[in-house]
Amino acid sequence: MTMKMTRKEFLKVAAAPMIIAPLALEELSKGTRSPVQELGKQKAVLVDVRRCIGCKGCQVACKAWNKLPAEQTKVTGTEFTNPTYFSPITWKVVRFKEIGDYDNTQPGTGGLKWRMLADNCKHCIEPSCVSVCPTGALWKRSDGPVLYDINRCIGCGYCEMACPWGVPHFDEELHSIRKCTMCFDRIDQGLEPACVATCPTDALQFMTLEEARMKAQEAEAEGLHTYGHSEIGGTSWIYISDVPFSEFGLPELSSATHKNFENNLLMRFAGVGLLGGAALVVIKTYADRRETLSQEGGGE
Amino acid sequence: MSELAWGPIMAGYLFFGGLAGGAYVVSALADLFKGEDTEALSKSGTYVSFFSILIGLVLLVLDLKRFQVAPLGILNAYRRFPDSILTVGTWTITGFTAISLVTSILWLFKGNALARKIVEVVGIILGLTTTAYTGLLLAFARGATFWSSPLLPWTFVVSGTLTGLSITLFMIPIFAVFMPKLKPFWELYNDKSKFAEIVSRSQKYVAVLIVLELFLVIIELVIGHGHAEILLTGSILSLIFYAYLLIGLVAPLGISYYTTKMNSVTKDETLILFSMGQYVLILFGGLLLRYVMLTAGQIFH
Numbered sequence: 001m002t003m004k005m006t007r008k009e010f011l012k013v014a015a016a017p018m019i020i021a022p023l024a025l026e027e028l029s030k031g032t033r034s035p036v037q038e039l040g041k042q043k044a045v046l047v048d049v050r051r052c053i054g055c056k057g058c059q060v061a062c063k064a065w066n067k068l069p070a071e072q073t074k075v076t077g078t079e080f081t082n083p084t085y086f087s088p089i090t091w092k093v094v095r096f097k098e099i100g101d102y103d104n105t106q107p108g109t110g111g112l113k114w115r116m117l118a119d120n121c122k123h124c125i126e127p128s129c130v131s132v133c134p135t136g137a138l139w140k141r142s143d144g145p146v147l148y149d150i151n152r153c154i155g156c157g158y159c160e161m162a163c164p165w166g167v168p169h170f171d172e173e174l175h176s177i178r179k180c181t182m183c184f185d186r187i188d189q190g191l192e193p194a195c196v197a198t199c200p201t202d203a204l205q206f207m208t209l210e211e212a213r214m215k216a217q218e219a220e221a222e223g224l225h226t227y228g229h230s231e232i233g234g235t236s237w238i239y240i241s242d243v244p245f246s247e248f249g250l251p252e253l254s255s256a257t258h259k260n261f262e263n264n265l266l267m268r269f270a271g272v273g274l275l276g277g278a279a280l281v282v283i284k285t286y287a288d289r290r291e292t293l294s295q296e297g298g299g300e
Numbered sequence: 301m302s303e304l305a306w307g308p309i310m311a312g313y314l315f316f317g318g319l320a321g322g323a324y325v326v327s328a329l330a331d332l333f334k335g336e337d338t339e340a341l342s343k344s345g346t347y348v349s350f351f352s353i354l355i356g357l358v359l360l361v362l363d364l365k366r367f368q369v370a371p372l373g374i375l376n377a378y379r380r381f382p383d384s385i386l387t388v389g390t391w392t393i394t395g396f397t398a399i400s401l402v403t404s405i406l407w408l409f410k411g412n413a414l415a416r417k418i419v420e421v422v423g424i425i426l427g428l429t430t431t432a433y434t435g436l437l438l439a440f441a442r443g444a445t446f447w448s449s450p451l452l453p454w455t456f457v458v459s460g461t462l463t464g465l466s467i468t469l470f471m472i473p474i475f476a477v478f479m480p481k482l483k484p485f486w487e488l489y490n491d492k493s494k495f496a497e498i499v500s501r502s503q504k505y506v507a508v509l510i511v512l513e514l515f516l517v518i519i520e521l522v523i524g525h526g527h528a529e530i531l532l533t534g535s536i537l538s539l540i541f542y543a544y545l546l547i548g549l550v551a552p553l554g555i556s557y558y559t560t561k562m563n564s565v566t567k568d569e570t571l572i573l574f575s576m577g578q579y580v581l582i583l584f585g586g587l588l589l590r591y592v593m594l595t596a597g598q599i600f601h
Binding site for chain 1: 305306365366367368369370373383384386387390432436438441443444445450453454597
């Protein structure tokens with residue numbers, strides 16, 4: 001038995017994928033990136049480096065609240081930062097820095113001062129780790145924290161590479177990436193993150209992102225240094241300091257979000273390809289012409 | 301301190317992924333534009349590309365640290381809208397694997413030539429994308445500033461094409477010896493002058509690709525975000541880098557020059573022998589390049 005199809009039926013069948021495909025793509029794209037709410041609704045932590053006394057209370061509070069075991073480290077005698085790196089069990093590191101030649105006019109200071117910076121996941125507004133995660137194991141919660149689902153993580157390690165601060169680390173025992181969660185479980189209970197709650201000098205302050213950004217703006221107007229205000233499109237962890245953040249080894253970053261960074265690189269990649277391709281065509285044409293001329297010369 | 305997240309297995313994945321894309325592009329272009337006299341080359345490249353991408357995929361899956369716990373976790377990447385370079389890569393490599401398999405089947409069972417050529421056009425795009433992806437994957441990792449260069453993906457594209465061409469030619473006698481019934485490798489292998497002619501003609505392309513790769517690597521070092529010193533001085537990595545330059549580029553370029561000069565006066569066997577050695581060096585160099593770049597980027601994270 002043969003089945004005949006009318007033109008109308010054929011058009012219906014042929015048009016179906018064209019209608020379904022965009023709808024399916026739209027459906028697929030839903031939920032892949034958590035919508036970033038208005039900045040006012042997002043939570044943030046403002047870190048005033050000038051207020052930090054280096055008690056490491058925040059580092060201990062982080063370990064205690066998140067039940068993270070101690071790191072096996074060595075006392076070097078010259079390095080007060082301990083441990084010096086993030087790991088699956090170290091989500092917060094207080095970086096110590098003795099800095100000179102900033103204010104020699106103050107008598108008795110000797111031009112030297114200590115500055116300490118409580119370093120951890122910056123909970124970027126548009127996080128690189130979330131952008132690159134192939135399985136959606138990492139996401140940005142609408143009120144600020146960048147979180148992860150250990151059951152969705154495949155251990156590809158790309159978030160470790162994408163994060164400019166090298167924050168996420170794979171936990172071999174838990175078989176998942178781990179990092180600071182901004183104590184989302186405390187936030188859900190109306191509490192401050194553990195590190196903020198324990199800080200005795202208010203060097204860490206929990207507030208809305210809008211407030212934190214406003215304070216950062218005021219600090220900039222006073223000539224202070226800020227970090228996280230514009231870097232990588234802004235972060236939910238904003239720092240204020242009277243010394244440059246390069247002193248603490250924090251990388252200098254443009255304000256481009258990860259997507260902008262990728263697009264920019266892709267454009268430059270295409271540009272190099274076009275230029276290189278054009279150069280190769282010119283060289284080939286020149287070589288062919290030279291060969292033709294030499295053959296003609298040889299022929300004569 | 302934790303060890304490097306991406307080690308030799310990942311370098312192997314990038315190497316085989318790039319090589320597979322390169323081998324396919326070379327073999328498909330030969331089939332589309334050169335026709336029947338390069339049948340062996342086209343077939344060899346197609347078969348090699350399929351097996352290489354399979355090896356690459358196995359290495360990729362083995363490198364996933366959660367593989368033992370959730371071996372099917374990678375399937376989550378297919379459920380998402382491809383908005384991450386990794387998901388784009390997952391789809392691209394899947395498509396490329398399918399295309400290289402279809403092309404291999406069409407060659408193996410003497411399928412319709414027109415159908416094969418249409419598939420090859422799609423395959424060239426996917427092959428190039430796969431090769432470029434192995435470099436873009438690194439370039440898009442913002443944390444590793446050493447990789448954040450548009451030249452790195454092009455270096456990998458050129459290296460992928462070079463290693464792809466090399467393995468394609470290298471495998472012709474291997475196919476002939478180990479699978480003599482697989483046409484037309486045995487015939488070509490026995491017709492030394494014809495095989496030598498193909499090898500000789502390809503030397504021009506090999507030399508151009510080596511020079512191009514050398515040029516890209518040098519430019520990358522010059523504008524390399526101030527990180528070039530780790531590759532140039534005082535570390536084991538710098539030794540591996542020099543080994544790559546010597547084994548993977550300088551020595552093969554020397555062989556290219558030598559074979560071009562000796563071509564008219566030396567026997568075909570010598571030309572083939574030298575070229576085979578050259579291909580091995582290029583392949584080893586390609587692997588070293590991936591390892592060096594992968595490690596250097598992570599050191600500067």
